[in-house]
Amino acid sequence: MKHIVQLTEGWHVSHEGRLLQARVPGCVHTDLLAAGLIPDPFLGTNEREVAWVGRRAWTYTRRLDDATCGSTSHERTDLVFEGLDTAARIVLAGQELGRTRNMHRTYRFDVTGLAGELDVTFASAYDEAASVKAQTGERPNVYPEPFQYIRKMAANFGWDWGPTVVTAGMWRPVRLEHWSTARIERVRPLVTVDGTRGRVELRVDLERTASGTGRPLTVHATVAGAAARVDAADNAVTLVLDIPDVRLWWPRGYGEQPLYDVEVTLLDGEGALDGWQRRVGFRSIELDRAADQHGSGFTFVVNGERIFVRGVNWIPDDVLPSRVSPERYRTRLEQTAAANVDLVRVWGGGIYEDDAFYDACDELGLMVWQDFLFACAAYPEEQPLRGEVEAEARDNVVRLMPHPSLVLWNGNNENLWGFRDWDWEQPLAGNSWGEGYYLGLLPRVVAELDPTRAYSAGSPWSGAWDHHPNDPDHGTYHSWEVWNRQDYTEYLKNVPRFVSEFGWQAPAAFATLRRALPGEDLAADSPGMLHHQKADNGNGKLNRGVERHFASPENDFDRWHYLTQVVQARAVATGIEHWRANWPRCAGTIVWQINDCWPVSSWSAIDGDGRLKPLHHELRRVYADRLLTLQPGPDGPELVLDNQATEPWDSDVTLRLMRTDGTLATRVSLGFTVPAREVLRLPAPPEVRPEAGATKEYLVADADGLRTLHLPVRDKEFDYPAPRFDMAVETVGQDRDTVDVVVSAHTLVRDLLLQPDRLAPRATADRGLITLLPGEQTRIRVHGAGGVGANAFRAALFCVEPA
The missing domain is CATH 2.60.40.10 (Immunoglobulins)
Structure with missing residues (x-):
């Protein structure tokens, strides 16, 4: 039988004449951190202090001898690298075994009969990219880093949510295989x-x-x-x-x-x-892209069941991906599933994730949309890249195809759109840019190796050059004009067939910011906050989003932090509620993004320290099987009941026209039945519709514990009462570490939020944003805040206040 020896111990990396102990799997940054030779790049502005690491060559060494290999009578010994990051030269006993230039492939070398020192030398990724660029010529890119010239995780070179931390090393396991x-x-x-x-x-x-x-x-x-x-x-x-x-x-x-x-x-x-x-796992998967009266669709059909996708985009969970353990994958994906997500898109600027990721998705029922690794750039199609791209695709298609959770192969992220809209055509001057990969090589590889799954050329992609690549009426659509330039209410203006990217930013949780920015007086524009905001004019867009709906918090950081979280949750909910209301014309949404790779202001629902933002709780609400919303209609608000459950929804809904002084103007109850997987729209009865422009009345709808509100004007124009509520803290059973925070409202209390990490860094709460009417009470269960006084709980509570 084949005998395997894992090569995890005994490695060293050379640094300024010293041999440092090295960890495999790992990377040079983790080794330098362990030796205390670089600061944590996630803290403060340390990212700048470690930039030199990615611009140097690094050599890893260890001995391979009988003691390492174990006595063997096998005919053949192979040295197997599951992941080399990235441009490496491998030498054993003075004999060069080979050279590599792809982070995303497995490499195997015959080392039968060889023993001695094993050296793995990694060139600077910048030097490798410059060498390839010299051979292929220049290609346009939306970021000022050369990731399109090297088959390496693009996000290592920085993104609008990530730091520039350019790694090198053996980031996946290394082993010897003895066989006969x-x-x-x-x-x-x-x-x-x-x-x-x-x-x-x-x-x-x-x-x-x-x-x-x-x-x-x-x-x-x-x-x-x-x-x-x-x-x-x-x-x-x-x-x-x-x-x-x-x-x-x-x-x-x-x-x-x-x-x-x-x-x-x-x-x-x-x-x-x-x-x-x-x-x-046994399941059938189809992708219905048929033409209809609205254009051409993009609907997943699993086991014959048409599905409205409730998805999220996934980025590498750490910019140093060797640190992501199976346990961390499991935790993050369980958090994802807890938000009622059913699909995770693995985005094209990251990695083909470890098997532990896909194993967890198999078990949790999370469908996986897998991008091939191309994002936001024109990629040369000449050698040496073309051969690497094909080998990488073949390697990973075969590795991942056993997983039933994998439902789609996707050619790239935004590159077909970029060619059409980002002024690439003229500088390319006819040179290759990746189209041959997305419309030729990759679909051919998938058809040959994994014909049981669908392939899409890109996201966004309308299905053919007959339509604009980001045409909302055809295929997949990315909605970024809203975040970049508009108010989130603009989501209501169109009904794409499938929204595979959209989102809104907010800062990380308070405790995450405190850890990442030690000693800093937190402010929206403090040095550390700005360094941990990578989006173009990100804070300007955050402030613009807040100021369209609320009075400016000016120099109140705590208020600014709360309001940016509220706007993020509301923005994403506005899009999902509207698009779900238009099922089956719209067949899915994939929110950008579920996770972060470091502590940063970003579009994530789970921040870089694994803490849940209010958006996570809001996703749990808007991605639930049953959703109650009030949507604009031609004659006023319409009640929308979306039932994606397996059983009909048969119940009653109560609509109340309320006044800001707490009195009830009108109340109406309606019975309804919504078949499984269908949507019901009901005009709100005239007697409960607030007058257009009214500032002292609002509509509330309740059904089966679900609630939705309609205000005729924006929050800063609405005559909110000063919020008044009582708060009590009650211990739950014998567990003094778990308490219920009981809030009793005397007035309308809009978007009440308890930020548990302000009580203790490890504290969590089971609720996000909550709206209470006068006389109502809610319980928020908090874990991990034992011994915290009532005043601290009160200070951790926020809600909307009058302008």
């Missing part, structure tokens, strides 16, 4: 289902030693009680396993996520030479 006769080179499981009858077609490729060439071998496979066995006279065999009665894998909210173990064993007689194990 033959090994399993790769397995491609093509998983299909017809009704409840599942099929797994296993395409197995073998590699043989010289002694194994022509030797009769056997490949055996099992799944769900079914077994198949074939003779392997050559190096490619196919096994087909039919399973008569399988349970279907469903996205979360639609059913369960049963997974089945697939095992493949390579045999020489009855002796096992090698094995391969994965988990698969």
